[in-house]
Amino acid sequence: MIRLLALFPFIFTMLASLGAAWQVGAQEYGGGPIVFIKPVRAVIFEHRVHLGKNFNCQSCHPEIFAKKAGQVEEKEDFTMAAFRQGKYCGRCHDGATAFSIDTDCTWCHIGVQGHKHLEEYELGIK
Amino acid sequence: MKSTFSDRVGTFNNGEKITREERRRFLCLGLKITGVLLGGSLLSLVPVEKAQSELLGASVIGTFPYQPHYAMLIYNDRCIDCERCLDACAQTNNVPSYGYRITILNRKKNIATATKMIREFLPVICNQCNRPPCVRVCPTKATFKDKTNGIVLINESLCIGCKACMTACPYNARYYDRNSESVDKCDFCFRRRLQNGVPKPACVEVCPADAMLFGDLSDQNGDLYRKLHAPQQTILVLRPESGSMPNVFYLSGLHGGSRMGIPE
Numbered sequence: 001m002i003r004l005l006a007l008f009p010f011i012f013t014m015l016a017s018l019g020a021a022w023q024v025g026a027q028e029y030g031g032g033p034i035v036f037i038k039p040v041r042a043v044i045f046e047h048r049v050h051l052g053k054n055f056n057c058q059s060c061h062p063e064i065f066a067k068k069a070g071q072v073e074e075k076e077d078f079t080m081a082a083f084r085q086g087k088y089c090g091r092c093h094d095g096a097t098a099f100s101i102d103t104d105c106t107w108c109h110i111g112v113q114g115h116k117h118l119e120e121y122e123l124g125i126k
Numbered sequence: 127m128k129s130t131f132s133d134r135v136g137t138f139n140n141g142e143k144i145t146r147e148e149r150r151r152f153l154c155l156g157l158k159i160t161g162v163l164l165g166g167s168l169l170s171l172v173p174v175e176k177a178q179s180e181l182l183g184a185s186v187i188g189t190f191p192y193q194p195h196y197a198m199l200i201y202n203d204r205c206i207d208c209e210r211c212l213d214a215c216a217q218t219n220n221v222p223s224y225g226y227r228i229t230i231l232n233r234k235k236n237i238a239t240a241t242k243m244i245r246e247f248l249p250v251i252c253n254q255c256n257r258p259p260c261v262r263v264c265p266t267k268a269t270f271k272d273k274t275n276g277i278v279l280i281n282e283s284l285c286i287g288c289k290a291c292m293t294a295c296p297y298n299a300r301y302y303d304r305n306s307e308s309v310d311k312c313d314f315c316f317r318r319r320l321q322n323g324v325p326k327p328a329c330v331e332v333c334p335a336d337a338m339l340f341g342d343l344s345d346q347n348g349d350l351y352r353k354l355h356a357p358q359q360t361i362l363v364l365r366p367e368s369g370s371m372p373n374v375f376y377l378s379g380l381h382g383g384s385r386m387g388i389p390e
Binding site for chain 2: 039040041104109111112113114
């Protein structure tokens, strides 16, 4: 019993370090999907899909997108028309680096029903 | 020949000497008249091939009997389920919260190249069928096909709310409106917009992805007519087996060979 008690601080530190490591991992992957609801509901962005394809944080942050999630939504020109001119997502989604924004709409546009499903089952009810 | 005729008469009169061939011929005649051999439809006295083609509406495919003949082409892979059409429709036609004139069906789809699941959307509205099953079943003739433009309309004052048309509709495009105590459905915004000279339904106007194309099929130089009759593409309709001959067509840009080609 005493031996077990002596082990306790050790286990505690192990758990704490594990937690810290997990948090670092979460930061690295941006922590879950980002869902944009403006100008149309809803568009999903997932760090886990984009990272590890010769991109690092500096590829997008802070030049194309501000580091705060969802901040770009407030901008007036966060539209498909601006993407066509190579802004925001259009920087890579031009048909050469990644698929063109004129194709595969539903890869990102998950729709109202997709957003509801995501809120219910994956993000947790707010 | 003469003798056989008198023989037959004789056999019928006696009622005992009917040969097997005679009986078989007689039964065959009866079956033919009642239509058992003619594809099962009762009392069909027409040849089988014609009866089937009539059932599927093949004799009228490619003809557009109304003037103007309103129809819609939906690029179903452009739909992103933003549901702006639903909002615009509800606003234009006073659709209650429990009702719907547009349904957007969705399903999940696996992509072979990625581990990601994506969705596929399919907007469904009233197909304004050329042979509408709802009109056929209506006991009071409250729902009818407009004689000039072919839009299926509802006379609210005649509707008794029996919901037979809701059951008959292959597209589930009708709902019961508790306020007007009648069934309501999409009419291509005829009462609220087309009638008053507005060229497009509300849903078509607000769609940000140009997923819907509305037009007049009787106009052979029209955009819709040319898009529908362009070669090398597959135009689909929903539930063709119901024989209702819908006027809403679906074109899948991605799988039709060419990419979407959304205008700049």
